[in-house]
Amino acid sequence: MTALLAGIDTDRLRHFATHEAMRYSASRPNTQHALNMGEGAFLAGVPMHWMRDWPMPFPLLVESAKGAKITDVDGYGLDDFCLGDTGSLFGHSPAPVAKAVARQARHGLTYMLPSPDALEAGRLLTKRFGNFRWQIATTASDANRCAIRVARAVTGRPKILVFNGCYHGTVDDVMVELSGGETVTRSGMVGQVTDPAKHAVVVEFNDITALQTALAVGDVAAVLAEPVMTNCCMVLPDAGFWDAVRSACDAAATLLILDETHTVSSGLGGWARGHGLAADMFVIGKAVAGGVACAAWGLAPELARRFAVYDAKRSAGHSGMGTTLSGNPLQFAALRANLADVMTAKSYAHMEKLAVRLEEGLAAAITGVGAPWHVVRVGARVEFICAPDPLHNGTQAAAAHCAPVERAVHLGLVNRGCLIAPFHNMMLISPATKKGQVDRLIGAFIEVMAELFDQ
Incomplete structure (x- = not known):
């Protein structure tokens, strides 16, 4: 046979x-x-x-x-048609981005201070993706790490909920999966000594009952998700799923972090903006600066106010967020050009x-x-x-x-x-x-x- x-x-x-x-x-x-x-x-x-x-x-x-x-x-x-696995979603070296990068290269590549391009890029991020208070990272992985820290800080809760089969970059906190109905550390992790399953929860995508049950415990700081699962065989949301997720998060006082690093391909402003889904935090990486390494994460205004209160009370010193080369002028030159003239x-x-x-x-x-x-x-x-x-x-x-x-x-x-x-x-x-x-x-x-x- x-x-x-x-x-x-x-x-x-x-x-x-x-x-x-x-x-x-x-x-x-x-x-x-x-x-x-x-x-x-x-x-x-x-x-x-x-x-x-x-x-x-x-x-x-x-x-x-x-x-x-x-x-x-x-x-x-x-x-x-790979386009750097979304990194070059808008084509390799779009002319406005290439010109902006060449121009900025003559004026310095990094100096740990903002530039006029940075201010305009912030305005354009809001125009494209919605009313958030932005921070810049080098990769979406970095942006997600920062978003997770903020979520835990303002809620005082330890756990992050993700959907089985998801991928949010190389973020240890959410390298988990379902096994026999239980949250476990993903197999194959190199040199993993801590157990992320202690501080994460996994449920299946499109299973609103499982999500509600997990949030009802009261220890989940945030749901971190893509609007469409993309880093496996693509999985679309059921009709009404995201409305139910938003309602469940509100009922449980849990934040919703949307990672649109891949789903920015869905339309101008990303999937959430096109479908009227409100996020507490928004993450975008890869293609946002036209192929230059750059990511952004934003807080909705009310969450930004909550974080400001937390930040004012914490001890001075390292926050654990940010890297020296993030927010450099080369990123902002490319980001401004891409948002304004390419995207x-x-x-x-x-x-x-x-x-x-x-x-x-x-x-x-x-x-x-x-x-x-x-x-x-x-x-x-x-x-x-x-x-x-x-x-x-x-x-x-x-x-x-x-x-x-x-x-x-x-x-x-x-x-x-x-x-x-x-x-x-x-x-x-x-x-x-x-x-x-x-x-x-x-x-x-x-x-x-x-x-x-x-x-």
């Missing part, structure tokens, strides 16, 4: 994956040589160890990137239009081969998922991941000139993405599906 994986004959899948790996390796001698020459300086041979986790035999070595295209050292141009309604209209085209093209390809898969989209973010039905929570999302199939599809797309996100099946549309690039991705996906499903 033929063994199937996500509807694919496993022998056929193995043959396809082997062939594509050989094709990739044979086509990139310069990349292999350069990686071999330089690998001794880095742990695992790359600047960040996870760069080895791409589904290729070895990572691409990028020579340049512009707009929605990257070029590697072997001269191959790839249509980029616009016109850009989002273009992104949405092409994302719909991609969604429809991928769905047609899946239907065409009879695959038990589906496609999901949130604004400019599109994913194919190797499961027949929409997902409801993190447990279902984990079960829907099919690593051998996803790796094979990814590699097949790379060999056909298209790059998607490495850790799941996410594709992003930027303002720089062209209709022809979307059509090439759809065509490459059709080719790969035809080979996998013997069409």
Whole structure:
């Protein structure tokens, strides 16, 4: 009897994956040589160890990137739908951001004091995302750490509630998951000596009853969540879910922190603003400054007043929040340019239009081969998922991941000139993405599906 994986004959899948790996390796001698020459300086041979986790035999070595295209050292141009896993959501080196960075570089890169660009960037953050009192960080991980500290400080409560399968950067406090209905530390954590499960609570996304039960204990300072779960197979909120979450938080005097680092792809101002969801704190990172390392976290005015009272009473000394290079003038120059001239309604209209085209093209390809898969989209973010039905929570999302199939599809797309996100099946549309690039991705996906499903 033929063994199937996500509807694919496993022998056929193995043959396809082997062939594509050989094709990739044979086509990139310069990349292999350069990686071999330089690998001794880095742990695992790359600047960040996870760069080895791409589904290729070895990572691409990028020579340049512009707009929605990257070029590697072997001269191959790839249509980029990964876009730095959202970091370059608005394209590589948007012209207004590149000009602002070059201009600021002539006037200093860091001096631990505000600049005129900082003041204007603060105004633009409010214009784009809502009425918050802002602070700047270098990464969304840093921003989330600060938000958690503030939540605990003003509420006097120790615990943070997150949804099973979430990801909020490298924040130890919320590296937890559900196991047998209990909150436990995530498996695979390196060098973890404290137990974050003592100060965190996990419930399933879309389970309002479980959320209400957890908040009723009275020890949860804040719910930290993405409006849509994105760092697994995407999970959309049920109708009315977020209204119920907001009401439950208010009833329990628990704060709501929304991390829109990924869901900024959903539309101008993020998912919450587009859906009328009020947050007590708002976190945004990655793409907010057009690719320059920058993040922001904001407090709603009433919460800012509460924190000011707390802050005035605490002992002088280190707060445990902030890093020296955060809030530097280079960040503010890029942030101002991106918010004013790149992150616009016109850009989002273009992104949405092409994302719909991609969604429809991928769905047609899946239907065409009879695959038990589906496609999901949130604004400019599109994913194919190797499961027949929409997902409801993190447990279902984990079960829907099919690593051998996803790796094979990814590699097949790379060999056909298209790059998607490495850790799941996410594709992003930027303002720089062209209709022809979307059509090439759809065509490459059709080719790969035809080979996998013997069409």
